[in-house]
Amino acid sequence: MSLSSRDPAPARAAASVYLDYAATTPVDRRVANKMIPYLTELYGNPASRSHAFGWAADEAVELAREQVCSLINADPREIVWTSGATESNNLAIKGAAHFNRAKGKHLITVATEHKAVLDSMRELEREGYEVTVLPVLPSGLLDIAVFEAALRPDTVLASVMMVNNETGVIQDIAAIGALCRAKGVVFHVDAAQAAGKVVIDLDVLPVDLLSLSAHKIYGPKGIGALYVRRKPRVRIDAQMHGGGHERGMRSGTLATHQIVGMGEAFWLARENMAADNARIKTLRDRLWAGFQQMDCVVLNGDESQRAVQYLNCSFNYVEGESLLMGIKGVAVSSGSACTSASLEPSYVLRAMGRSDELAHSSVRFSIGRFTTVEEIDFTIAQVTEVVNRLRAMSPLWDMVQAGIDLSTIQWSEH
């Protein structure tokens, strides 16, 4: 059988309810339809200035730039296309740190950031920068006073995500940004999970660099953008060289079809965000109410400062992977060590002070544009049945039912 004829379809049949929108989203059909002509008909290189093929592609790219801006209230000249939010985070953090290396070598970030931010920071540490990683409160929120105390005369960059990918917690970007502005610190915000879910107005928010992703809001994977403020002007060192595309900030031929997809997705997000959110909030509240019928279910993340799409909770005394195995037909994520390649439980939940066992028992449900009430009810039923079944098999549940305080037990050393 040749490599081109393998059919990946069978895997799809297994899970019928998708509640992992925070991991990725299906491309909206309207977005896919817009993209396709740019693969086979309007295939010119947008940098080809001398012929109509290039002009057509360039026109599509510039329209997409405006569409992205429409969601975040930015100027098209402030948008740099990248291969995704991971690249945007790398470009922003390394780019700003490198550009400002003469000013200082101190960087600040938060323990709950995405690995793209934390690993970029770690890489800079190896280059000789000093990084302060701030703790968070049990709610997942950053204490603004703690942030302010961390700022130093030699701090050049701070990076704080707007919406957390595991819990949905929303940080007070306006307050943090104001502190950075006052001290002349470049402020980067990873908005990969925020765009299309919460209002972002860069005319009002004192943010210098903002990372965006397409595949989190019904656009294709493999495309993102970095917002780079013009007023006041923010400058970064490029990380990809070769041709000087995107005002010298990110070289490489622009993937027109991808960009068109991202633009259309952002435009649709702008048009539909309010209505989507209202509907999703109802569904999320219904899901949580359903789970609260069970004992010992704990919410992870601030009750109110949280994007409506997310429900991260721990089903105590039941391990996450075994729970996911049982809810066949529902696709979600867990913070359990068993589900991560590294065998470490969720570092985000640990940073929030959650015990290892609550981290191991955690499940993230994330709702999206295409979720239905039937899917929510089906999920409640499945989860309830499996949790009850696994608790009946759990020695921890046994002990708790017998009145034993698990924190007094001396477990095997680890």
Added chain:
Amino acid sequence: MAYSEQVVDHYENPRNVGAFDANDASVGTGMVGAPACGDVMRLQIRVNAQGVIEDAKFKTYGCGSAIASSSLVTEWVRGRTLDEALAIKNSQIAEELALPPVKIHCSILAEDAIKAAVADFRSRQATGEAATLVSEQPACASSTR
């Protein structure tokens, strides 16, 4: 991740879930692992006067592979003498369940559970004391890395 048929079978139809009275003289209880590691297995054996394990029960907090490993173990120890049970190796468990490398530690924990249960039974036979709740062996996956 894709689970082997055997693991799925034990997960869907676990054998011998339950508990014995830990204070019963004919029972040995082994509890290994820790909630912080995401794996806790409690294995209990009932031993007859001839030193043969006539029944076994388990409860496990852990992933599908951990549940399968402990369920399998309750099947394997039945009908064996204590020494025969101690001879069960984690590699046999892993092979029977077709565990991938990342899940081998689940089979190690199950082997530890047997040892803990047998040790508990024997020590209680010797001293007549009530069951200890936990074994001494280190069990967390991260400690083996």
